[in-house]
Amino acid sequence: MTGRTKDGKVVYNNLKVFMPMAAGFDRDNKMAFGAHRKTGYMVDTSLQPGKETVKIFEFPFPYEDIEKEGKKVREIKAKEVEVTVNLWYLPSNAAENLEKLEEGKEKFLFFSEKKLVKIN
Amino acid sequence: MAGTVESLWKEFKYSGVKSINDITADKLMFCMKCHAPQVQYLEPSGAKELAELLIKARNGDEEAWKKVEQVNINCLICHQEKAIVHKWLDGDIDRNAIYGKKEGAHFDAKYKVLKKSPVIGSAVFCGQCHGTGPNFEFPEPSQCATAYGSYLHAYIPSGGTKVCQDCHMREDNLGHKIPAYRDERMVKKALDYSVEAMGYYYLHKPGDLRPTVRVVVKMKNKAGHRIPDG
Numbered sequence A: 001m002t003g004r005t006k007d008g009k010v011v012y013n014n015l016k017v018f019m020p021m022a023a024g025f026d027r028d029n030k031m032a033f034g035a036h037r038k039t040g041y042m043v044d045t046s047l048q049p050g051k052e053t054v055k056i057f058e059f060p061f062p063y064e065d066i067e068k069e070g071k072k073v074r075e076i077k078a079k080e081v082e083v084t085v086n087l088w089y090l091p092s093n094a095a096e097n098l099e100k101l102e103e104g105k106e107k108f109l110f111f112s113e114k115k116l117v118k119i120n
Numbered sequence B: 001m002a003g004t005v006e007s008l009w010k011e012f013k014y015s016g017v018k019s020i021n022d023i024t025a026d027k028l029m030f031c032m033k034c035h036a037p038q039v040q041y042l043e044p045s046g047a048k049e050l051a052e053l054l055i056k057a058r059n060g061d062e063e064a065w066k067k068v069e070q071v072n073i074n075c076l077i078c079h080q081e082k083a084i085v086h087k088w089l090d091g092d093i094d095r096n097a098i099y100g101k102k103e104g105a106h107f108d109a110k111y112k113v114l115k116k117s118p119v120i121g122s123a124v125f126c127g128q129c130h131g132t133g134p135n136f137e138f139p140e141p142s143q144c145a146t147a148y149g150s151y152l153h154a155y156i157p158s159g160g161t162k163v164c165q166d167c168h169m170r171e172d173n174l175g176h177k178i179p180a181y182r183d184e185r186m187v188k189k190a191l192d193y194s195v196e197a198m199g200y201y202y203l204h205k206p207g208d209l210r211p212t213v214r215v216v217v218k219m220k221n222k223a224g225h226r227i228p229d230g
Helices: A095-100 B002-010 B023-034 B035-043 B044-058 B062-069 B075-081 B123-127 B147-155 B162-171 B185-188
Strands: A002-004 A008-012 A019-025 A038-044 A051-058 A063-068 A071-076 A080-089 A109-116 B095-102 B113-118 B191-205 B208-220
Touching: A008 A051, A008 A080, A019 A095, A019 B185, A071 B208, A080 B191, A080 B208, A109 B185, A109 B208, B002 B023, B002 B044, B023 B035, B023 B044, B044 B062, B123 B147, B123 B162, B162 B185, B185 B191
Parallel strands: A109 B191, B095 B113
Antiparallel strands: A002 A008, A002 A080, A019 A038, A051 B208, A063 A071, A080 A109, B191 B208
């Protein structure tokens, strides 16, 4: 989920990962990749069948506390933020590499939604 | 797959494989059980050749890749090799027959007989490969797809009534393409979502009003298994 001001500046960026996580050889609680290492699951954050998963993101509108005429004032730098929520499926690869991955081959966009959020 | 082949000598010191020259079909089966069950019938020379091709293909050799692509889940895997799940009840696989939903004649010059697989339309059929967890039958259990396990232990208890073939084949005439995440229709069928957002002032303490963006994302999984899984 990314939040941007009108000038395109990113003021918030957050990533949630949904996947079952297997320990390597089911020992030491260390997550592993590779079918030859995975045994069981120790954590499962994947989307479960028949269930609704709710994720809430909160972040501040950009602001600065300044002194004006001898008083402390909170100046809101941007009263509009556009949030973009994308759900990507990555068959393999880390989400940090998202920009470099080829869409339709290494990454698949399940949904994308933009919302403009304002404050008065 | 190439990484897994190499793990036989790089990672598993008791695998009995010191180098690619020691590869036999049974050593590959902890992947090939599902990825290419026909590999179990390979002679040692064939297993070694396949292992070499996998490594070459991984390293970018296009000729090797073209050969490896031919070792795939073809008609005979589902319509013969995997057609009988309950061998004590239904007998062993007839290697001269093709299995489907009914009995009769089959048009092929080599496989002239069509026999009925009692499970070809059931979830258990797909579950043979799309797994439940570790494959304990191997001396070194692998674990890849677990969608069938999620189907059994999460989808069914949640009141689910469909089988794999309903969503992946019968509906929308998807047929033998059996699509999943690459197909937009499947994604739309599998997932409902909504995004709501608002701005508000959070009062952290007296005099400390913080202008805040709040985004609520809801995702409903309508598939027969966890997402992601395989």
